[in-house]
């Protein structure tokens with residue numbers, strides 16, 4: 001791929017910590033978290049702030065505009081606040097993904113000083129039992145609510161993320177009431193991805209079938225979103241969205257060409273997928289220059305060449321593939337070992353005649369007929 | 370090259386046209402490019418049958434929407450057609466057009 005067509009590196013996804021204080025039943029990065037949790041306290045090598053600073057400087061030369069701090073749980077890393085300071089000083093737009101349980105009032109001034117797009121907080125139910133069972137930690141619910149209260153008090157922008165499954169789907173309405181109470185800007189409902197521990201949930205039948213997800217998403221759009229003052233998103237691929245949303249682009253898709261994952265050990269990958277699949281690591285900030293990796297990593301260039309043209313299955317036949325790029329490529333790889341495999345939801349929809357036919361091209365063999 | 374208002378227009382048969390409730394998609398199978406048409410765009414695309422010219426299109430649309438000023442219809446129509454013409458989604462055909 002010529003240098004001219006090199007995409008800008010707009011966003012760094014920084015997996016701040018390989019550790020987590022919860023034990024969530026759907027976690028897709030549990031392998032790395034389980035491994036890191038075996039290491040005795042204090043032995044985990046956090047990225048020195050000076051190295052993060054260097055990486056950000058290099059990335060800004062490539063167009064860096066925003067940074068997402070995620071994990072594991074970012075607040076598990078004692079250097080997290082130092083990292084935030086760097087993001088602030090470099091003027092980056094910041095997103096933080098956290099379970100909220102470790103947030104304290106002492107963190108607020110630092111958060112207030114950021115160019116903060118949002119803090120995404122996970123909440124998987126409108127009552128203690130549901131949330132704590134799913135997160136497998138007693139008291140997590142109350143700690144998360146305390147964080148929401150703090151963030152509301154200091155008027156920080158919050159997105160609530162709810163993973164929808166059989167045992168919490170009836171709490172959606174109440175969860176939105178909580179969201180109103182804590183003045184959150186938006187709520188995102190995510191189906192559970194059949195990866196990591198989510199695969200076990202799927203096997204146990206705890207995930208919702210596609211037909212139910214589609215019904216719920218419609219109910220959210222046509223009913224719940226009307227009574228909720230913030231934005232309500234349902235995390236289904238764009239093929240299931242109404243035409244106007246596609247036309248007006250009122251959706252977000254993974255910007256895989258312009259993001260880079262920085263893992264807690266300094267490794268570079270597409271995103272957190274490198275935690276689970278070491279073969280998808282294509283560099284390391286202690287050994288490689290970021291521009292060299294961005295420009296020359298074979299895996300990155302291969303993906304740039306093949307997406308969206310090389311997408312397989314339903315994604316290869318989808319009218320929206322240039323916009324969507326097959327949604328989550330990490331999930332496709334985790335499930336099949338192929339970065340170009342079709343997205344599971346859309347493929348399942350096609351196989352069960354639930355895929356919107358106006359958005360589908362004839363199969364290649366049909367075209368030849 | 371610009372649209373000639375009295376020449377018949379046809380759509381590029383390679384472009385995939387998919388009607389939706391509120392508009393339509395135009396998909397270019399080679400480039401993967403997707404365009405979204407509003408309801409009026411959908412109607413215009415459907416009318417470009419290789420026999421109709423821009424003048425005739427304007428006439429028909431004006432008859433259908435008498436409350437919309439003719440100037441407005443003319444400008445919107447020409448802008449829309451020019452854009453699609455420039456990227457090869459529509460072209461001129463050789464059919465003879467009846468006068469508008």
Ligand code: SF4
Nearest residue numbers: 239315318324343346
């Ligand atoms: S079929 Fe693939 S490309 Fe199309 S919307 Fe679904 S995930 Fe995206």
